[in-house]
Amino acid sequence: MADYAALSVLLVDPSQSMRANLRNMLGQAGITSVDDAVSAGTAIRQINKKSYDVVLCEYDLGSGQDGQQLLEDLRLHKLIVPWTIFIMLTSEGVYSKVIGAAELTPTDYVLKPFTVDALLQRIRKAVERRDVFQRAYQMIELGNLRKAIAECVAAEEKNPRYAPDFARLRAELLAQLGDLADAEQAYTVILMTRPVAWAHLGLARCQFGQQKFLEAQSTLQELLQHNDKYMAAYDLLARTHEALGQQEAAKKILEDAVSISPHMVHRLRHLGDVAYETGDVTAAEKAFKQVVAKAKYSEFRDPEDHVKLVKTLVRKGDANQASGVIRDMERSLRSSANVDACRAIASGLLQEMSGNITAAATELTNAVNAVAGSRGLSTGLKIGLVHSCLNIKLDQQASDLMLNLMNDTESGVSMDDAVQVFEKAGRHDLAQGMGEQIKIQVDELIAHADEQRSHGDLRAAVDTLNAGLRKAPGNLALLPAATSAMLKQLDDLGWEAPLAEQCQFLLDRMRRLDPDHPSLETLLAQYQHTQRKYGISVVA
Template sequence: MQEYSALSVLVIDPNQHMRSGLHNMLTQLGITRIEHAVSAGTAIRHLEKKSFDLILCEYDLGSEQGQDGQQLLEDLRHHKLILPSAIFIMLTTEGVYSKVVSAAELTPTDYILKPFTVDVLAQRIARAVDRRSALLPVHQMTEQGRMREAILASEVSAAANPRYATECGRLRAEALMALGEMAQAEAIYREILEVRPLGWAQLGLARCQKEQGQLPAALETLQRLVDENPKFMAAYDMTASIQQSLGQPAEARAALEAAVSISPHMVRRLRHLGQVAFQSGDLEAAEKTFKQVVAKSKYSEFRDPEDHVNLVRTLVEKGDASAAANVLRDLERSARPGAATEVCKAYSAALVQGLNGKDEAARTELGNALRALGDARSISSAVKMGLAQNCLQQGMDEQGMELLDALAGDPASGVSEADALAVYERAGRAELAQNEGDSVERYLDGLVRQAAAYSGQGDQRGAIQVLQVAVRRRPENAGLMSALASAILRLMLDSGWETALGEQCAAILVRMRKTDPQHPMLSALSSQYVTLRGKQ
């Protein structure tokens, strides 16, 4: 058993007797680097400090908040506390296994059904170590952001280890999606589904369809997935997201409510449901849901001060100043210190002061929030838009417009010009949106003329840099995207293929296809890209 001696192991089980039993089994296998966690919270604190090669986790964690081992795994993956290459083995009963094995998008490396012997444990660890070794080159390339090399490594691993061919296909498809090559990823998922109707492959197919703008087809794929796996939670989440994009808030809410009825303890899903209810104007439902989120997050290692903000906003919208003030006090008492918390506290205080008619105090708090925002890295676009709206309502026009301008100009924010316009309208300041829009259009026209001048002088890189700024400001403008893609292709035609620019061009063409599939330049640019890509 000496080959296991280098493994570091974290055992997660609330039962002291079970932890001791597992510890003894592991020592019999020559494993001595063992640490214990009695709950999801203690496990997270261990994993924040160090990584482990192997995690053995009891499915039933006995948490007061109802979190089970599967939800812990999803949290760990979502917050990137464990690497994709980490071995995560779930310990569970046969009855639970039959219910969860086909329903999870993020599956453990393996399940072990209780009771089990040390020989069974040894066999499963051996199998997991073998799998990790086979897939490790792919994971390493992915973790380093080297997606082209990850794709090649997955092909090599599949040829050398046919038993892991399906998993290699999954990793290859995910790498292609990261590169924006949705059609190629879709082909892989369809190939996998021809062999087995795997839930994660159906979900991957739906993601590809969504990213290519095929929203009705994506919904059909997700409906088939839910029909076959009614407890596949990620399918409900994506369905709701697509329905929101289609302007179907009632349908999105129904999908999330169905998911919550099956799995009531996943905070991210409850948060999404509360946001949908708030946006649709159902303040009673939003209040109820956001209260659940705050309560369930209270003792979580991943609690987010924005949850209190969401609840304060809802109560302020209802006109309940007393309840909103109580939530603000709870935020001040319970939140961890940090810039994000300061933003949330000041913004919440501004909302309460505004409801109480204390506009000067509200403006002071908004100023505090904006100052803290400069040091905060984790504030969502939704909170920033709410902050901008409140600034506009309080007459802080310059600050509100500046914040919205920065959001609309940042592709990573997910905020479009239409979203920014809606904020102006909700704030009752539509006239500012018109002025801002005229100013931005003049600015963009100037950028396009500057790019044309650079191009005429033979400075394609200068033209590309200018057009990149314009596209960031108008990420949905197919004309600007076309000009940028054309400039990139012209440079690479003259100077040779450049991976970073090639990947950027591919992503632009995917966005063009989603935004304006009938754009007159799309076909020619796509053909030119494929030709250049084939020559590299």
Template sequence: MQDNSNLSVLVIDPNPGMRGSLQNMLVQSSITKIEFAVNASTAIKQVGKRSYDLILCEYDLDGGGGSDNGQDGQQLLEDMRHHKLIGLSTIFIMITSEGVYSKVVSAAELTPTDYILKPFTVDMLSQRINRAIERRAVFLPTYNLIAQGNLREAIRSAATGEATHPRYVADFARLRADMHVALDELPQAEDIYSGILASKSIGWASLGLARVLFAQDKIEEAENVVTKLIEDNPKFMAAYDLLAKCHEMNGAAYRAQKILEEAVAISPHMVRRLRRLGEVALEAGDVVVAEKSFKQVVSRSKYSEFRDPEDHVKLVKTLLKKGDTNQAGSVIRDMEKSLRGNAAIDACKSISVALLHESAGNTAAAVTELNAAVAAVRLSKGLSSELKIGLARTCLSNRLDNAAAEVMLTVMNDVDSDVSMQDAMSVFVKAGRPDLAEGMNSRLMTQVQELLDLAAEKGNMGDVKGAVQTLLEAQHMAPKNVQVMVALAKAILRQLEDLGWDHPLAEICNTQLDAIRKIDPANPLLPGLTEDYHSAQRKYGIST
């Protein structure tokens, strides 16, 4: 008999009677390390503090009373995965009715480990838990490699799993595809998804194929795949999000809005989708839909662990576009009151107040707040690139050239930003200021050279990790600069030599070498760097 006494379990259920019943069942199955959460918010707090082997989650989290703003267990699972609060090895079992199960089982992109349909017995619960543990044991070698960042070896492990565990062929193939995507090897991922679909129509495989097609700028092909997916399964919600992106890429903001409206009508409680609907509607000029969406986002996020003051800024922009300055002012006051203590609140408040003054024609007051916003952005972490770029544009419209340039430099200095140098330059070009774009480029190149010098100094002092981190910043600012690529590859190879093998860093090094081969194949340093990389692999017994 399987020993489950060491399993740590989180039970998520709003009903105290059901929580007690589940506790009794678990204890009878020799599981005693049990904690409880009554709704999504408390569950998210708890998984943020510690990890659990098993999560048992009721699908209907509001207990029919609307206490959790309508969020259900499926949406909680997606939030936990999206924010990386639970890993692949965490067992997530959904407790639901047969009627709900029939609706969600084929419509969800991210599925639980298993479903248990009510009513159920102790033996049924124990059997499902044992089955989930046995399943996890099959995947654990691959999961561990993924957690280590050793994606190359994880792909091999998944391929072995496909061969030795035919029952889980599709699941292992999905893992392989996901890892190829993470390594930016999109054609390989496309082949895997296509291979799965050749034998069986699976929603997540169709979505995966559409996503890799989209990422390769095959927009029409992606649109065809995802449109067919929605026709076959009208409640596969993630498909609507991608179809809206396809329309946006084609410049059809209104069509994207209508697709998202359709999705929200089917599943009205997903905050990320509501937020995107508001953004697209505002872009399409539909302030009525934008206002409604952003108000819902602000309201539904009120008690969320993921509350974002930038939502208030978007609502303020919408209300000002509508001409409703009074409501905009109320939103600003609510933001200041309800989000006190949030690290981003100063920047968001100053931006909102500046927009309010600008709409009223109070230029001097707007400039004062914009300068305060720029100062706050300099000190804040976690602000989106979108917010910063919007601030830079507002600064430009108020002739605050230096402030706009400073904000865009914070975007380029943010290693988590996906904004390219070309994107940053285009902000100034589109504003009719190509001179500022040239100046910005010059400043960035100066900063890159300073980072190269700093990295060399750190390397000479023996701070190999510091040198690598500094060069990663330089690489973010100048991703196609061969001098930076060479310096970064050298620094990583030195760290691997001095401190041991590091799978994610080794992959970055390999990516830099591939990029140098494409951009400057005759680079005299390339052969030596390549040999040093293979030598490091041999030293640590890494498969090549």
């Protein structure tokens, strides 16, 4: 047998005798760097302290989380790299649990009882595969995805046994880089010779990313016709239905998926969200209760789950249960800005439902203050808080919170989105006030960029205006200013194809939004002049 003495292994099993047995089996292969964890929580704390080559995890971890939920946390929070060898060990025969674990792509899945030879053979096979991919993995770890793709191309020819796996990794890396058209083509080529489920899913993800929703829907429906247990396809199909405005269809797809694999917290959470949006309070309540229960022992418990459950119970009119959920949040979650914000939001919703508007205003004001010191709370939760503030006339708090969201580069809320929140709430006065704030900010951005240009820092000026466009992509003051700055950079510092393409894109956007814009003709002429200057052909 090959020398695997250098491997580090984490054993996750509540049974001391089983851990001792596994340690003995590993010792027969010379593997002595072995640590123990008796639960999901202790496993996460161990993994936070050091990385492991192999994780051997029992499915049934007793009280608390099971092995599937541990793996979900490890993947979701990126505590292990994709090439960590994770082998699930279990005697569990319930099919729904088996499929649930399998969809989280452990490296292998070993059913008890097993012999030492069987276990070591699985480890050997996994290590051999990892070693073949090592050069590509090293490039990924360094952040050089282009080099990793090149390694995959070269390795496909040298290792025909793993050629499909290298083709898959190459396509995934292209998608990760945002080269969705190239990734789509890569998956299409794979499917010509190997009609495998993962390639169909990858193709659909690329189509979805390019907003070709009907094509993605067709691809996924075809995939599920041939493989109705491929769980990730259900998740993406639900998102595709949502993108097409088909909320009821999305709910049905998620309900089908949960009936097959009922233990995935992220899917139950998604089902709860969609059910709430469609007005199916019963389904939303059931889903969010399961989320809160299943996540109870997670190291990454999310207090937002309690808020969603309270929101659902308030909509249902069940004050008693809502109060119980808030008490559970207070008892079982460690105090933090996030927890304080969520508790105050939930309490504000309950007080408003009970007609205690003064108490609701106090709680929601506390929530706004707590949100200011929080980290990682979702944009959806914060926009929900804006609506709650508007409902009880906390206009200043709603405006301040929305302004902060608009200026948060991580929120995904554009200036147009901020205005629309108030317009949809029937508060045109606040929308106008937000518009005035936006105009002030845009004017300041343009003035700052002009100052950078006057000092000769053309690239900095372009960066400043690009940052503004990310928040206000259709702003007809920013668009000509950014286009002009890009043309100045191209004219003075040399032709750069990506920047020129972006400039052309902005010109096209200006033409669509305002064909008679007074700056458009001048900017188009300047663009063509710069093309001629560098010998670039001008299309009439």
